[in-house]
Amino acid sequence: MPYTYDYPRPSVAVDCVIFGLDKTDLKILLIQRGGEPFKNAWALPGGFVDIDESLEAAALRELEEETGVKDVFFEQLFTFGNPGRDPRGRVISVAYYALVNLDEHPVQAASDAKNAAWFPLNDLPELAFDHDKILKSAINRLESKVRYQPLGFELLPEKFTLGQLQELYEKILGTTLNKRNFRTKVLKMNILKEMGKQTDVAHRPATLYSFDHEEYQKLAKEGFIFEITMNR
Amino acid sequence: MPYTYDYPRPSVAVDCVIFGLDKTDLKILLIQRGGEPFKNAWALPGGFVDIDESLEAAALRELEEETGVKDVFFEQLFTFGNPGRDPRGRVISVAYYALVNLDEHPVQAASDAKNAAWFPLNDLPELAFDHDKILKSAINRLESKVRYQPLGFELLPEKFTLGQLQELYEKILGTTLNKRNFRTKVLKMNILKEMGKQTDVAHRPATLYSFDHEEYQKLAKEGFIFEITMNR
DNA sequence: ACAAAAGTGTTGTTCCTACACCCATGA
DNA sequence: TCATGGGTGTAGGAACAACACTTTTGT
Numbered sequence: 001m002p003y004t005y006d007y008p009r010p011s012v013a014v015d016c017v018i019f020g021l022d023k024t025d026l027k028i029l030l031i032q033r034g035g036e037p038f039k040n041a042w043a044l045p046g047g048f049v050d051i052d053e054s055l056e057a058a059a060l061r062e063l064e065e066e067t068g069v070k071d072v073f074f075e076q077l078f079t080f081g082n083p084g085r086d087p088r089g090r091v092i093s094v095a096y097y098a099l100v101n102l103d104e105h106p107v108q109a110a111s112d113a114k115n116a117a118w119f120p121l122n123d124l125p126e127l128a129f130d131h132d133k134i135l136k137s138a139i140n141r142l143e144s145k146v147r148y149q150p151l152g153f154e155l156l157p158e159k160f161t162l163g164q165l166q167e168l169y170e171k172i173l174g175t176t177l178n179k180r181n182f183r184t185k186v187l188k189m190n191i192l193k194e195m196g197k198q199t200d201v202a203h204r205p206a207t208l209y210s211f212d213h214e215e216y217q218k219l220a221k222e223g224f225i226f227e228i229t230m231n232r
Numbered sequence: 233m234p235y236t237y238d239y240p241r242p243s244v245a246v247d248c249v250i251f252g253l254d255k256t257d258l259k260i261l262l263i264q265r266g267g268e269p270f271k272n273a274w275a276l277p278g279g280f281v282d283i284d285e286s287l288e289a290a291a292l293r294e295l296e297e298e299t300g301v302k303d304v305f306f307e308q309l310f311t312f313g314n315p316g317r318d319p320r321g322r323v324i325s326v327a328y329y330a331l332v333n334l335d336e337h338p339v340q341a342a343s344d345a346k347n348a349a350w351f352p353l354n355d356l357p358e359l360a361f362d363h364d365k366i367l368k369s370a371i372n373r374l375e376s377k378v379r380y381q382p383l384g385f386e387l388l389p390e391k392f393t394l395g396q397l398q399e400l401y402e403k404i405l406g407t408t409l410n411k412r413n414f415r416t417k418v419l420k421m422n423i424l425k426e427m428g429k430q431t432d433v434a435h436r437p438a439t440l441y442s443f444d445h446e447e448y449q450k451l452a453k454e455g456f457i458f459e460i461t462m463n464r
Numbered sequence: 465a466c467a468a469a470a471g472t473g474t475t476g477t478t479c480c481t482a483c484a485c486c487c488a489t490g491a
Numbered sequence: 492t493c494a495t496g497g498g499t500g501t502a503g504g505a506a507c508a509a510c511a512c513t514t515t516t517g518t
Binding site for chain 3: 410413414415416420430432433434435436437
């Protein structure tokens with residue numbers, strides 16, 4: 001059943017950059033393409049937007065199809081629409097990015113038949129289309145946004161130690177932070193709840209914290225600005 | 233000559249939020265619609281994207297058509313694509329925002345037949361479509377981005393006084409800043425060049441400055457982070 | 465006892481904040 | 492001489508940066 005218009009129209013798609021943190025690395029989820037173009041190349045999960053579906057719903061649908069995950073941090077990134085970015089014709093892609101904690105959501109990375117895998121950021125394959133550009137832009141966004149908004153917590157398990165938090169920031173920012181100062185700074189913000197202690201670790205057990213969303217909302221309304229910038 | 237596809241496709245448009253600063257106010261440019269839907273209502277300048285035209289080019293085209301201005305700060309804002317946001321059918325709109333200094337570019341606001349005008353932010357008419365949402369989002373972006381990137385300068389004339397700069401920040405942030413501290417902070421950044429003094433003013437003539445783009449680029453590469461956050 | 469990571473004390477320096485004051489110009 | 496913005500001095504306190512040290516656990 002064909003659809004006819006007076007002027008040519010582009011297709012509209014969504015693509016998702018899904019960041020995940022496991023014990024060792026910050027990773028992203030890629031899908032191996034089954035068909036042309038770029039057959040067998042790795043690509044960001046994505047697909048076309050249904051005609052009566054919102055952009056956000058389309059992106060959430062992709063995210064859930066690929067990871068089974070629903071309630072995670074999730075935000076529109078940028079819209080890529082250069083003519084020629086897709087050999088099949090004019091495709092405009094609205095990119096989203098998501099932050100997933102891999103320890104709590106043991107994402108199988110492929111609920112359907114497609115081949116999917118997590119890749120650490122420093123060991124990526126060649127990507128299809130302009131997906132390297134999209135990815136780069138997502139990394140930039142994450143790097144700059146993580147400094148002045150409490151996004152990092154989205155990548156960690158519900159309960160985490162200050163050591164884990166610091167490690168995460170060091171991975172994202174690519175720097176090394178001073179332990180003493182990082183701790184004092186983060187704790188002084190009063191956005192963490194103590195949640196007991198670690199057990200069964202071969203060193204002094206660390207205090208577990210969880211991010212206090214309510215408290216953060218309250219403080220943010222009063223003008224508090226979350227910020228991590230430290231001696232590199 | 234009709235265009236036919238196997239699946240229905242949305243139209244893709246761009247809309248521009250054009251901020252301008254004159255002697256008194258921060259304003260935005262609106263166009264009065266000539267046709268249905270929302271006939272005679274005020275709307276953001278915008279239009280459909282040509283099939284072989286990039287999104288940015290389409291937005292720049294709109295910007296230039298409406299203001300005659302080309303070389304100004306200009307950035308993608310967000311993509312709005314809810315079904316139902318346009319009564320004519322599914323229209324996905326990629327929004328851009330621009331910063332224009334009205335004293336240097338005496339924007340006629342309407343090179344073509346359409347009725348166009350500048351509205352101060354606190355005295356806006358009802359807007360067509362979901363343009364109020366777009367505008368709100370642009371204001372948010374400006375408010376938050378102006379704090380950690382030197383955007384403000386784009387709204388001022390080439391040469392400006394620290395007083396003007398401070399006034400601008402106060403307008404955008406909606407707060408009042410301490411003169412002493414604002415000056416020390418901004419000057420310490422070393423991103424301003426002295427450009428002589430005011431003349432013919434009925435008070436002590438102020439030093440004129442201009443924003444030193446090269447110097448800022450250099451500092452930014454070294455990790456310098458521009459930031460304005462002060463006592464409210 | 466040792467390794468490993470958690471967690472603390474402290475100090476000099478820089479930046480923030482607040483307030484009061486002086487300066488140069490045209491009317 | 493006055494009104495009007497431009498521009499400066501300074502002092503107390505908070506935050507930053509750097510480094511060395513103590514603590515608690517499993518092996």
